[in-house]
Amino acid sequence: xxLPFANRAGRQEARQHGFTLxxxxxxxxxxxxxxxxxxxxxxxxxxxxxxxxxxxxLLQAAAELERCYSRxxxxxxxxxxxxxxxxxxxxxxxxxxxxxxxxLLTAATSQxxxxxxxxxxxxRGERLPEACW
Numbered sequence: 001x002x003l004p005f006a007n008r009a010g011r012q013e014a015r016q017h018g019f020t021l022x023x024x025x026x027x028x029x030x031x032x033x034x035x036x037x038x039x040x041x042x043x044x045x046x047x048x049x050x051x052x053x054x055x056x057x058l059l060q061a062a063a064e065l066e067r068c069y070s071r072x073x074x075x076x077x078x079x080x081x082x083x084x085x086x087x088x089x090x091x092x093x094x095x096x097x098x099x100x101x102x103x104l105l106t107a108a109t110s111q112x113x114x115x116x117x118x119x120x121x122x123x124r125g126e127r128l129p130e131a132c133w
Contacts, residue, residue: 047113047114050088050089051119051132051133053085054088054089054107054119054132057081057083057085057107058105058119059121060080060081061081061082061091061093062105064078065080065093065123066123068080075095075103088113089108089109090107090108090109091105091106091107093105102122104120104123106120107119113132117129
């Protein structure tokens with residue numbers, strides 16, 4: 001009576017090497033889904049970080065103007081750093097009126113930061129537009 005495994009004992013079985021096409025397509029599909037979910041979150045994170053740079057620049061410029069005002073009792077001759085710490089925004093100052101307390105700082109950029117307008121800060125501490133702060 002022949003043994004059931006006798007035919008296999010003398011030869012080597014062929015081994016599969018690599019990936020099948022289906023396995024590769026599944027891996028590519030999974031990577032695509034993960035990237036599709038992660039990319040919008042990443043862009044929102046970058047936009048928030050750009051706005052944070054504007055906030056830091058505006059607050060730094062306001063502190064410099066207030067320091068100058070405490071020495072000279074006027075904002076007119078005061079100077080400040082005209083860009084945000086990372087250089088993403090240019091900060092300008094307008095002579096303020098009674099409504100904004102003495103100065104109005106504006107941070108403007110050419111990059112997309114999630115805000116549809118410039119970010120502003122005045123001497124009274126009002127932050128405009130509120131959605132961007």
